[in-house]
Amino acid sequence: MCIVAGRRRWHAAVASPAGRGSGGDVAHPRAGRRDGARMKTHARSLEPLLILFLAGALWASPGCATGPAAAPLAPPQLGEPETPPEIPPPGRPLGRAVVPTRYQLELTVDPRADRFAGAVEIAVELAAPSRDFALDATALNLARARVRAGALEQTLVPFGGEDGVVVLRAPVAVPAGPAVIEIAFDGALGEAPVGLYRVADGDAWYAFTQFEALAARRAFPCFDEPALKAPFAITLRVPRGMVALSNAREVARRDDGAHTAFSFAETPPLPTYLVAFAIGDLAIRDAPASAGGVPIRVVTTRGKEGFTAFAAAHAAPMVDALVAWFGSAFPFEKLDLVAVPNFAAGAMENPGLVTFREELLLVDADAPTERRVASLAVTAHELAHMWFGDLVTMAWWDDIWLNEGFASWMGAKITDALFPELDLPVRGVRWRAWAMDADARASARAIRQPVTSEGDIENAFDAITYTKGANLLGMLERWLGDAVVQRGVRDYIAAHTYANGTTADLLRALDASSGHDVTRVAGTWLDQPGTPQVDVTLQCTRGAAATLALRQGRYRPAGGGAPGEAPWAIPMCVRYASSAGKVSRECFLFDAAEATHTLSAPGCPRWLTPNDGAWGFYRWRLDQRDLEALLAHERQALGPRERVALLDDLEALVAADALPAERYAAALVPLARHRDPQVLEAVGAALDFLYRVTPPAQEPRFRRFAAQLLAPHKGRLRTPRPAPGPESSERELTRRVLRLYLGVAEDPGLGRVAIAVTDELLTAIEARSTGGPDAVLVDLYLPNAPRATPAADRPALWERLRAALPMARTPVERFALIGALGRFDAPELVRRSLDLVLDGTLRSQDFRTLTAALGHRRQTAEAIWGWLTEHFDPLVAVLGPRSGQWLPWLGAGLCDGAGGSRVRAFFEARRATLPSGLDHNLAGVVEAIDGCARLVADHGPAWSRWLAAQPL
Numbered sequence: 001m002c003i004v005a006g007r008r009r010w011h012a013a014v015a016s017p018a019g020r021g022s023g024g025d026v027a028h029p030r031a032g033r034r035d036g037a038r039m040k041t042h043a044r045s046l047e048p049l050l051i052l053f054l055a056g057a058l059w060a061s062p063g064c065a066t067g068p069a070a071a072p073l074a075p076p077q078l079g080e081p082e083t084p085p086e087i088p089p090p091g092r093p094l095g096r097a098v099v100p101t102r103y104q105l106e107l108t109v110d111p112r113a114d115r116f117a118g119a120v121e122i123a124v125e126l127a128a129p130s131r132d133f134a135l136d137a138t139a140l141n142l143a144r145a146r147v148r149a150g151a152l153e154q155t156l157v158p159f160g161g162e163d164g165v166v167v168l169r170a171p172v173a174v175p176a177g178p179a180v181i182e183i184a185f186d187g188a189l190g191e192a193p194v195g196l197y198r199v200a201d202g203d204a205w206y207a208f209t210q211f212e213a214l215a216a217r218r219a220f221p222c223f224d225e226p227a228l229k230a231p232f233a234i235t236l237r238v239p240r241g242m243v244a245l246s247n248a249r250e251v252a253r254r255d256d257g258a259h260t261a262f263s264f265a266e267t268p269p270l271p272t273y274l275v276a277f278a279i280g281d282l283a284i285r286d287a288p289a290s291a292g293g294v295p296i297r298v299v300t301t302r303g304k305e306g307f308t309a310f311a312a313a314h315a316a317p318m319v320d321a322l323v324a325w326f327g328s329a330f331p332f333e334k335l336d337l338v339a340v341p342n343f344a345a346g347a348m349e350n351p352g353l354v355t356f357r358e359e360l361l362l363v364d365a366d367a368p369t370e371r372r373v374a375s376l377a378v379t380a381h382e383l384a385h386m387w388f389g390d391l392v393t394m395a396w397w398d399d400i401w402l403n404e405g406f407a408s409w410m411g412a413k414i415t416d417a418l419f420p421e422l423d424l425p426v427r428g429v430r431w432r433a434w435a436m437d438a439d440a441r442a443s444a445r446a447i448r449q450p451v452t453s454e455g456d457i458e459n460a461f462d463a464i465t466y467t468k469g470a471n472l473l474g475m476l477e478r479w480l481g482d483a484v485v486q487r488g489v490r491d492y493i494a495a496h497t498y499a500n501g502t503t504a505d506l507l508r509a510l511d512a513s514s515g516h517d518v519t520r521v522a523g524t525w526l527d528q529p530g531t532p533q534v535d536v537t538l539q540c541t542r543g544a545a546a547t548l549a550l551r552q553g554r555y556r557p558a559g560g561g562a563p564g565e566a567p568w569a570i571p572m573c574v575r576y577a578s579s580a581g582k583v584s585r586e587c588f589l590f591d592a593a594e595a596t597h598t599l600s601a602p603g604c605p606r607w608l609t610p611n612d613g614a615w616g617f618y619r620w621r622l623d624q625r626d627l628e629a630l631l632a633h634e635r636q637a638l639g640p641r642e643r644v645a646l647l648d649d650l651e652a653l654v655a656a657d658a659l660p661a662e663r664y665a666a667a668l669v670p671l672a673r674h675r676d677p678q679v680l681e682a683v684g685a686a687l688d689f690l691y692r693v694t695p696p697a698q699e700p701r702f703r704r705f706a707a708q709l710l711a712p713h714k715g716r717l718r719t720p721r722p723a724p725g726p727e728s729s730e731r732e733l734t735r736r737v738l739r740l741y742l743g744v745a746e747d748p749g750l751g752r753v754a755i756a757v758t759d760e761l762l763t764a765i766e767a768r769s770t771g772g773p774d775a776v777l778v779d780l781y782l783p784n785a786p787r788a789t790p791a792a793d794r795p796a797l798w799e800r801l802r803a804a805l806p807m808a809r810t811p812v813e814r815f816a817l818i819g820a821l822g823r824f825d826a827p828e829l830v831r832r833s834l835d836l837v838l839d840g841t842l843r844s845q846d847f848r849t850l851t852a853a854l855g856h857r858r859q860t861a862e863a864i865w866g867w868l869t870e871h872f873d874p875l876v877a878v879l880g881p882r883s884g885q886w887l888p889w890l891g892a893g894l895c896d897g898a899g900g901s902r903v904r905a906f907f908e909a910r911r912a913t914l915p916s917g918l919d920h921n922l923a924g925v926v927e928a929i930d931g932c933a934r935l936v937a938d939h940g941p942a943w944s945r946w947l948a949a950q951p952l
Contacts, residue, residue, distance in 0.1 A: 085132045085167040087160035091214075091454035091916065093225055093396065094134045094165070099125050100223045100230040101178070107220070108237040108259065109189070109244075109279055111198045111205035117186040120220050123230075124181060129173040133181060136217035136224035138164035138195075140187045149179035156181070164217055164454075183221045192880040193344040193844055195219050196277065201301040201341045206280030208340045208355060210348060213397065213457045216272035227395045227500050229269035237261045238279050245278040245299065247352040249334050267351070268332070269498045271393050276350035278338050287312035287337075290319040294330045299338040300362065307362035307810060311337055314376060314418075318383050321414045327490050331391040331498075337361060337379070342843040344880065347378050349385030349407070356382075357845060359811035367812055368779040369677075369732045373415075373422050381411030392493055395500040398451040400460045401526070402503060405447070405469020412470065421729075426678040429614055429644040430685070435467035436531050436619065436648070440655075442561040443923035444529040447472070448503060455885055455917020464529075471617040472525045478615055479521075479571035479587070480514045488513035521569040521589070525617075530554040532568045533619040534590070538626050540604035548574070548597045548608075550590055555619045558657040559934045560927075567593045573612035577637065579603030585612055607633040614645035619652050631667055643671055644682040651689050654939065655931070661693055661939040662946035665705075673712045677732040680740070683709070687744050692858075692895070692932065693939045694947070704952040707745035713737040720753045722776055735780055742784035754788035757781045758797075765804050765813060775812045783819035783853065791826070798829050805841060818846050822853025827863035830854065834867045837878060844878050851890065861893030869906055884910075885917035888925040897933050900926035 088094050100122050107118040124133070126149075133147065133156065145156040145168050152175075156168035168181070189198050189207065195218030198207045209219065217224040236244035237259045244262040247270065252263040283305045287296040296315045298308040315337060319330055332351045339361040347356040356378070363375040388410065389403035416424040438444060445464050451457055477485045488510040492501060495509070503526065510518040533555035539547045550572075554565045569591035577583050578601035588597055599605070607629045610620040622630065630637060638646065650667055653659035664686070672683045687706050694702045716737045723731070741747045742754055758781050764773040782801075789797050801820050808814040821833045833850060836842040842850065854860050868875070868890045876884050891903035907914065907922050 085134075085159050085169055087163070087167055088134050088165050089453075090163040090165055091457060092452060093227070094136070094223060097127050097130055098133050098223075099127070100228055101125055102230050103222070103232045103234075105220055105232060105275075106235040106237070107196075107277070109196070109207050109277070110239050111189070111207040111242070111280055112239070114189050114198075115186055116189045116196060116207075116219075117184075118220055119182070119184045120222070122181045122183075122222070124179050126174060126176045126179060128176050131170045131173045133168040133170075135166055135168065135181075135221045136164055136214075137161065137166045137185070137221040138215075138217045140185045140218070140221060142166070142183060142185050142221070144182070144184040146182045147174055147179055148182070149174045149177070164214070166221070185221060187218065191342070191844075192878065193340075193342050194880040194882070197342075199340070199342045199843075202303065204281050204302060206278070206282070206301055206341070208278050208338075208343070209276045209350075210344055210355070211275060212273040212345075212348060213461070214273075214454055216275055219275075222272045224272045226271040226273065226393050226397065229271050229393060229498070229500065231266050231269055232275055233264070233266045234275075234277075235261055235263045236277060236279065242280050243282045243284070245282070245336055245338070245353055247274070247276055247332070247350060249352075265333070270351065270390075274350050274390060274393075276348070276353040276355065278336075278340075278353060278355070284336075285312055288316045290316045290323070290330060290335075292320075292323060292329055294319060294333070294335055296335045297337070298361070299336050300358075301339070301341055304339065304358070304362055307364060308339075310363045310365050310367075310372070310375065311361050311379065315379065315383075317418055318380050318414055321418060322383055322387070322410070325410070325414070325486065326387050326493060328387075328493065331386050335383075342845050344845060347382050349382045349389055351386060351390040354382045359815045362811045364775055364810065364812065367775045368735070369422070371775075371779070371812060371815075373424065373427060376419060376422070377411055377415050377424065380414045381407045384410035384414065387493055391498060392496040392501045393499075395502050396451065397457045397460060398448055399503050400457075401447045401465045401469035402501065402506065404461070404466045405473060408466045408470035409473040423640070423678060423729075426640045426644060426676070429641055429648070429678075430682070431463075431467050432471055432614075432617065432645070433648040433685075435463040435471070436555075436617075436652070438463045438924075439468060439529060439531040440555055440557055440560065440652075441924055441927045442563070443920060443927060445920070446527055446529045448526040453916040454882070455915055455920070458882055458885060458915075459917045459920050468525075468617060472522065475571045475616055476510070476518065476522065478573070479589070480510070480516065480518070484514045485510065488518075521571070521591070524566065524568045524591070528565045528568075530565050531617065531619060532570060533621060534570065534572070534610060535621045536574075536608070536610045536626075537623055538605065538608060545602050546599045546604050548599065549594075550597060551594045552590065552618075553593070555652060555656070557652070557655040557931055557935075558938060559931065567591060568618070570616065570618055572610075572616055572618070574608060574610050575612040575637075576601070576605040576608035577633070578605060581606065587612075607637045609637055609642060611642070611645065613639070614642045619649050621653060621658065631670065634670060640674075640676045640679055643674065643676075643679045647671065647682045647686050651686060654689075655935060657938055661690060661943040665690060665943075665946070668709060672709045675733060677729060677736050680713070680733065680736050684736070684740050684744065687740070690943070691744065693936050693943050695940055695944050696858075698944050698947050701947045701950070701952050703744065703746045705947060705950060707741070707747065708952060710737065710740055710745055714747075717741065717747060717750055720750060721757065722780075731776075735776065738780060739784065742781075742788060751788040754781055754784060758785040758788070762800055762804055765807050765809070765817075768807055768809065772809045772813065775810065778813055778816045782816040783823055785820055786823040786825075794824060794826060794829065798824060798832065802836065802841065815849060818842065818849045819853040822850045822855075825857070825859040827860075827866075830860050830863035831867050834864070834871070838871060838874050844880070847875075847879060854893075856893035858893065858895060861891075861895065864893060865891050865902075872910070882915050882917075884914040885921055888918070888922045892925050892928045894929045895932035895936060897930075899933065900929040903929065 102123040104121040107116060109116045142158055147154050147156055147170055154170045156170055159167045191198055193210055195215040196209050198205055216222055234246050238244045240258060240260050246264045248265040248267045250262055251265045254261050281302045283300050283302050285298045285305060285308045287298055289295050298312045300308060323330055334352050336353050338355045339358045340355050341358055343357045346360055360375050360378050363371050384407040388406035394400060394402045412424055412428060447464055447469050492506045492509040507519040507522055532552045535551045537549040539549055552567055569589060572590045573587040575585045584601050650659060650664050654661055654664050668683055668686055671679060716734045720738060722734055741750050761773045761778055761782060786794055801817055805817050808817055824830055837847045854864060888903055888907055904926055
């Protein structure tokens with residue numbers, strides 16, 4: 001019997017019933033198609049005895065990878081037609097009629113081959129007698145399936161499989177109680193980073209896994225949903241000389257002919273999406289153990305051992321900090337951190353075997369600050385998952401925020417506690433802006449909403465879940481107090497250890513620990529989309545305390561069609577300077593559409609900021625007078641985090657047609673003078689926003705305006721080669737100034753330096769010297785080299801960058817080279833860069849890095865979109881079967897009235913072949929394109945006139 005998802009291919013067929021075809025006609029046993037909620041069939045059903053007979057013949061074939069299909073069988077006509085089983089729809093729970101209690105899994109994997117084989121025994125508990133067992137299995141050939149219950153042993157016949165769900169039917173009902181399902185299977189070992197897959201690194205092959213959310217079913221038949229946790233006992237048979245790792249510690253190793261079998265201790269109960277393997281000639285570095293004795297290792301492909309010291313040094317302190325916060329031991333018996341050369345996600349929290357993209361784990365201590373911040377923050381995020389997600393797992397994907405929002409919040413807390421010099425809270429404001437931008441769309445998701453398809457599941461891994469969820473927890477913590485939230489979380493974890501928890505469970509624990517109705521407050525954030533905007537009007541009366549008139553509603557950009565929402569319960573804090581100059585902070589819960597709040601200090605405030613510390617997940621608007629007062633006192637009134645948030649909130653007002661672009665530009669002037677690297681980064685983001693509304697004819701004047709804005713920092717151009725070594729805040733600031741001049745401003749002298757330094761860096765990479773070029777210079781100059789290089793010389797630079805890719809010694813070098821290949825504007829060079837993903841020069845994971853560098857720029861938008869329309873099918877084949885639902889975002893750089901219609905028409909024409917989840921992404925990108933066109937139309941003319949009038 002063969003089951004291949006998306007195709008109907010079988011090794012046997014059943015004779016058509018009398019009167020429905022000639023004697024030679026046959027019909028598949030599951031020849032119907034999905035039509036509504038039920039399955040239609042044209043097959044003649046079989047009596048139990050005939051099912052047994054057919055099963056014996058069908059399972060004789062080990063698979064269907066090669067060779068012709070078996071000859072159709074023509075059994076005798078027996079009895080009345082039997083109704084085939086109903087196949088559960090994909091992306092929904094399988095039900096609880098059959099529940100797994102333990103997996104015994106054995107796989108034979110040779111990363112050099114293109115197929116793998118395995119066998120699984122699943123101990124199950126039946127709630128009632130049943131003949132049918134629904135499991136998840138995608139693109140697997142089932143060679144044998146049986147069920148044992150006491151002395152009864154039966155062969156199972158599969159139905160379905162096209163959509164990844166298969167029902168195994170027994171001839172007679174299996175009694176309620178315990179049973180064991182045995183399945184032998186094999187499958188393709190592909191190179192797209194999904195499921196169990198293989199990776200070539202140099203001359204060696206490796207195999208890794210990425211099962212979240214729905215890909216464990218591509219490696220073995222299973223009950224592939226988070227609520228069905230069970231222990232796993234795993235054995236991996238791999239070629240001799242290779243190493244195999246899994247979630248648990250190795251307990252036995254034995255040679256078996258050309259293979260070595262690695263057996264691992266039985267895991268605690270796990271959902272299938274957290275099962276993981278790593279196979280190949282792996283290099284393993286022992287790291288310092290945690291204070292509790294948890295062994296920690298850093299694992300890489302061979303030859304990269306020299307880049308493991310940073311991760312090895314910082315893992316144990318993070319584990320210890322998390323153990324202290326949760327007040328409970330590390331939940332698993334070991335911790336391996338694995339660098340994977342081709343990985344679709346950033347990292348994955350598999351217990352005991354956490355997997356990472358190489359550039360997020362293999363970081364040199366002298367790497368640019370952003371690389372170190374990313375490595376530390378992602379590592380802390382994944383380790384926080386050991387409690388949030390692994391020890392306690394959400395019951396269904398509609399609660400994925402319990403995993404990702406919590407891990408983002410806790411990971412940031414731990415990273416900031418251990419490395420305060422990195423200013424992670426300030427950097428986090430830019431992440432908050434990313435979530436607020438997504439939340440402004442009419443198509444925005446709620447943090448928690450129904451999940452009824454595979455596409456819904458995949459779409460839930462977004463800024464709303466991660467960043468908005470984390471910010472909600474941060475607001476609750478500041479409202480309730482650190483100790484109160486910690487106590488509630490500890491109670492929640494203790495009540496659901498090695499089991500599942502829900503949002504309601506967590507909120508009840510916080511209700512109990514705080515004495516507040518946290519369930520009501522949090523529900524206004526969890527169950528409706530959108531970001532509130534609070535309009536604040538300061539009302540002053542002589543001789544009395546000032547009053548704040550507050551009004552809230554959903555923030556919408558101009559032309560946005562987002563519906564209105566019920567009021568949010570906003571834990572709101574304001575800070576202000578009294579008329580005497582005393583600074584005060586006041587907090588209150590604003591949970592009505594309109595309200596007033598009387599300030600405690602007498603007199604009319606000199607200035608007021610409506611979001612103290614920028615910790616609240618809301619936008620605000622002051623009237624013109626009070627905004628001007630805040631800007632005039634911003635050096636005294638605002639901290640770095642608030643300054644970054646201020647620029648984002650003002651940008652939102654421009655997008656809502658509530659603030660002219662030229663007034664926004666004027667607000668940049670005092671903020672651009674600050675010496676904080678994160679504030680200057682926010683100024684750079686503001687310049688990118690203004691560039692979008694700048695007509696091409698005004699681009700030279702815009703660049704002169706940017707250079708004038710950055711003039712207070714121009715002295716830093718005298719040191720265009722920051723000294724090597726660990727990067728201080730001052731060195732980071734210098735690098736950001738240089739990057740802004742190279743990216744948006746003008747300085748011919750710096751351009752000549754960039755060309756010379758780029759040549760030196762590429763020469764060093766090409767020499768493949770042991771030391772290699774300085775990582776900070778690589779990160780600064782290579783991605784900016786295309787713009788600094790004269791147009792006539794750019795094709796030669798492109799060739800040199802491409803040729804240097806296989807010579808890159810470090811992940812930082814490779815990341816910078818890919819970024820550089822994405823910074824060309826010429827359409828032909830843009831297309832050639834994208835082609836590198838299809839011809840194998842770049843791995844599938846690199847597509848994200850490349851397209852992020854290409855960005856949503858008007859110079860590249862048409863070339864990217866044209867390339868996608870010409871190469872859509874080959875690209876999906878490289879990226880993986882579910883990538884099609886995300887690809888509309890490649891059109892987001894279009895910025896004209898017809899762009900959205902073009903994108904919609906292209907994807908609508910392919911709807912039948914694309915996975916579920918497309919609609920959400922298609923709606924989002926069309927909104928983004930239409931919003932950009934509207935922004936240019938609304939602000940472009942006045943902004944152009946303002947630029948033309950400036951003495952530049």
